[in-house]
Amino acid sequence: MAHADDIIDLIGDIYDAALDPSLWPDVVGRAGRFVGGQVASIFSKSPIAAGGDVLCQSGIDPHFCRLYFEKYVKLDPATTGQYFAEVGQPIAVSDLMPQDELRETRFYQEWAAPQGMVDFISTVIDKSATSAALFGVFRYESDGLADDAARMRMQLIAPHIRRAVLIGRLIDLRSAEAAAFAEALERMACGIGLVDRLGRLVHANAAGRQLLEAGEPLFTRDGRLAARDGRTDQVLQDLIARSGAGDAAVDNGGTAILMTAQDGSHHVARVLPLTSRGRRATRQMSDPSAAIFMRRTVLDPAQSPELIAKAYRLTPTELRVLLGIVEVGGVPEVAGLLGVAETTIKTHLRRVFTKTGAARQADLVRIVAGFASPVAG
Numbered sequence: 001m002a003h004a005d006d007i008i009d010l011i012g013d014i015y016d017a018a019l020d021p022s023l024w025p026d027v028v029g030r031a032g033r034f035v036g037g038q039v040a041s042i043f044s045k046s047p048i049a050a051g052g053d054v055l056c057q058s059g060i061d062p063h064f065c066r067l068y069f070e071k072y073v074k075l076d077p078a079t080t081g082q083y084f085a086e087v088g089q090p091i092a093v094s095d096l097m098p099q100d101e102l103r104e105t106r107f108y109q110e111w112a113a114p115q116g117m118v119d120f121i122s123t124v125i126d127k128s129a130t131s132a133a134l135f136g137v138f139r140y141e142s143d144g145l146a147d148d149a150a151r152m153r154m155q156l157i158a159p160h161i162r163r164a165v166l167i168g169r170l171i172d173l174r175s176a177e178a179a180a181f182a183e184a185l186e187r188m189a190c191g192i193g194l195v196d197r198l199g200r201l202v203h204a205n206a207a208g209r210q211l212l213e214a215g216e217p218l219f220t221r222d223g224r225l226a227a228r229d230g231r232t233d234q235v236l237q238d239l240i241a242r243s244g245a246g247d248a249a250v251d252n253g254g255t256a257i258l259m260t261a262q263d264g265s266h267h268v269a270r271v272l273p274l275t276s277r278g279r280r281a282t283r284q285m286s287d288p289s290a291a292i293f294m295r296r297t298v299l300d301p302a303q304s305p306e307l308i309a310k311a312y313r314l315t316p317t318e319l320r321v322l323l324g325i326v327e328v329g330g331v332p333e334v335a336g337l338l339g340v341a342e343t344t345i346k347t348h349l350r351r352v353f354t355k356t357g358a359a360r361q362a363d364l365v366r367i368v369a370g371f372a373s374p375v376a377g
Contacts, residue, residue, distance in 0.1 A: 010034060011160050018164040021056075028135075029058030031157050035121065036150040037137035041065075042165065045073055046131035047083045047305050048323060055165070060138070064115055075107040075339055078120065080316040083132045084306065085124050088162065090154040092121040092139075092146035096316075099145070106339030121146040123154055125162040129270070129306070135161050190295040194274075194288035199224040199240045202288045211294050217259040217267050218294060225292060227269075232259055236269065243273035243290035258311055268307060269294050308368065312355045321348040325361055326368045 010030055017023040024042070032040025039059035045052035052069050073079070081096040093102060099118075102108050112118075122136030135158055139146055191208035193201055200223050204212060212220055217228050225240070227233035235257060259267045270293040309319045324334035324345075331349065335342040358364050 007034070007156075010157070014157075014160045014164045015167070018167040021168065024056035025058050028056050028161075031135070031161060032058060032137045034157060035137040035153045036146075037121070037139050037143055039138040039140075040136065041138075042125070042133070042135050042161070044126075044131050044133040045069075045076075045079060047080045047320070048130055052131075055133070061115070064111065067111060072107055072111045074337065075105070075111075077102065077105055077107060077320075077338065080305070080320045082122055082124070082134060083127070084309070084316055085122075085132075087124045087127060088155070088158055090121055090123050090146075090151040090158070092119050092151075094119050094145045104340070109339075116140045118143075119145045121150055121154055123158040125158065125165055133165070190293055193225055193292040193294065195225050195240055195290050195292060197241065197243065197289045199226075199237055201225050208292075208294060211296075216263075217261045218269065227257075227259060228262075229259065232257060236271070239271040240290055240292075243271060258307060265296055267294065267296050312352075312367075314352065314355060318348050318352050318355070321345055322352050322356075322364060322368065325349065325352075325364055330361075 010027075013023065013027050014031070017027045028040045028042060032038070039057075041057035041060060042055040043052055043057070044055075052073055054065065054069075057065065068076075078093045078096050082091060085091045103113075117138050118141055119139035120136055121139065122134045124132050125135050126133040137150075137154070139150075186205045188205060188207065191205065191211040193204040193208045193212070195201055201212075201220055212218060212225075215228075217232070219226060219228065225236070227236050239257075257269045257271070259269060261267060272291045272293065274289055274291060305319055305323065308314065308322070309316070314322065320338070321334060324337060325331075331342050331345050335345045338345070352364065353359065356364065356367055358367060
């Protein structure tokens with residue numbers, strides 16, 4: 001274990017990087033070595049769309065970094081599992097799949113193996129409806145697979161990296177004005193309501209007012225936002241109450257609630273606690289503590305994989321196969337894309353059919369089309 005003074009110095013330098021972004025590459029490299037790897041990075045990627053973005057990195061070959069986001073990010077078998085990991089939870093590729101299975105994938109054979117990489121331990125530092133930002137450390141053959149010591153060190157250092165990244169974003173965006181914020185809300189196609197910690201509706205945009213006036217499945221009761229279904233309302237009120245913790249609730253990247261109206265239509269509400277950045281942008285309003293994004297499910301390219309998985313209790317692998325079928329179109333193509341045997345895809349596809357009640361691949365397309373991210377304007 002590193003000396004306590006060294007750890008304190010590293011944590012101090014992490015927060016210095018929030019104020020001086022030029023320090024990030026050195027700090028990320030030191031944090032990676034502290035966890036137990038030679039290469040480290042802070043980046044974002046999506047389980048849906050290929051590509052991503054690198055905030056900073058230390059040690060990785062620029063050629064392989066470019067290859068990853070141009071070609072291999074969509075082949076990475078760990079992406080879905082990493083996306084579903086809880087914020088702050090250390091997770092290694094070796095936690096998600098056996099080594100022998102990993103070594104059979106195109107991703108490993110064409111990208112990881114040529115670099116001598118054997119494992120990757122990461123933690124989610126931020127998450128949206130369609131992507132996740134991670135701090136990750138690569139493990140080479142000389143490092144071995146991620147062990148308990150690496151997980152402990154990751155768990156120790158990751159919260160500080162997360163807070164520093166959020167502080168940096170807050171500083172970058174602090175010039176936002178309330179008028180511009182309100183105008184942006186009004187123009188969004190999805191319904192948005194701002195509530196205080198007691199659930200009182202402080203403000204709603206035009207789409208939100210239209211949904212609430214319809215009174216189904218959400219409505220206002222004595223000035224408070226509520227759901228018609230009693231069990232759903234209990235969940236909603238609990239999430240709103242927890243959002244009142246303000247910055248202490250920042251680890252909650254927003255929780256989606258699936259609701260069904262009396263006419264059988266599906267609706268989605270996402271409760272997103274407002275951090276200090278969000279509250280400053282709305283300072284002309286009566287101290288809202290949470291934003292509620294409300295929308296009827298419609299066809300939208302920006303799907304919410306987390307919500308689909310929860311609705312049908314799909315495993316990360318089953319979700320990946322489902323999205324592959326929808327996006328690519330057939331078992332042979334998905335097998336080639338993921339670098340696994342067609343029989344493997346067929347096995348997972350049968351389970352997806354059973355769980356969703358679908359009979360054909362066309363049914364799966366309709367199912368996925370029914371779930372849109374409620375924050376897409």
